[in-house]
Amino acid sequence: MSGKNEALDARAWQTLSVLLGYPDEELYGNLPLLHRAAATLPAPVAGPLARFLAFLGAGTPEQIAQQYVATFDHKRRGCLYLTYYTHGDTRKRGVALLRLKQQYAAAGLRLAQDELPDHLCVALEFAAARPEAGRRLLTEYRAGVELLRLALADAGSPWRDLLDALSATLPALTGDQRAAAARLAAQGPPDEQVGLEPFAPPQYMPESVGGRR
Structure with missing residues (x-):
């Protein structure tokens, strides 16, 4: 991968990390910068980003939230x-959370106390800062990213555009990844209801599935 392409992917991942976060005052304050960043990206990424930014501008912050x-x-x-x-x-999952936290620390990055290491926004921030390692991480979880993209598409969600833009920065799905995404769509995630605390600190165990705030 050329340095130019890597820089563009890093810019895309940083932009997506902000846009996939909770739509608070900080996000709205960054909209001019996000518009400028999106305009510099390749068409398969810039197009979906432009549609999503138009969506943000068409509703009130309360409605978007x-x-x-x-x-x-x-x-x-x-x-x-x-x-x-x-x-x-x-x-x-507890083991995987600890592994991600250690991976970030090894790269010289530290999480805020209220951040989970597997949140997509956090992974995208890591990818923007460390593109080579970040691409490997995003590719490792490619099936989950694809399932989220398909779920948002099925729901007619405007956030689907952000997942389309992310997918445009990643390698095409392999046969194994397509099969994994199909299996997840049909069966859902594993559901062993056991305590995770022995395998990760309590602050890294979300009480419920949801968005980063």
Whole structure:
């Protein structure tokens, strides 16, 4: 991958990290910068971003926030936590969360106390800062990203545009990844209802599936 392409992907991932977050005052304050960043990206990324930015501009912040909560806080298929797709509520998820936290620390990045390491926004921030390692991480969870994209498309959600833009920055799905996404869509994540605390600190165990705030 050329340095130019890597820089463009990093810019796209940083933009997506902001836009996939809760639509608060900080996000709206950054809209001019986000418009400028989106305009510099390749068409397969810039097009979906432009549509989503137009959506943000067409509604009130209160309306957008209500839609965000309805999209990401109450639907298991609208989950923004990547390890949930692969491990569900099982002990393995705790191990995966710790591994991600250690990966970020090894790259010199530290999480805020209220952030979960597998939240898609956090993963995108990591990818923007460390593109090579970040691409590997996003590719590892490609099936979950695809399932989220399909769920948002099925729901007619404007946030589907952001997942379309993300997919445009990643390698095409392999046969194994397509099969994994289909299996997740049919069966859902694993559902072993056990305590996860022995495998990760309590602050990294979400009480419920939902969006980062």
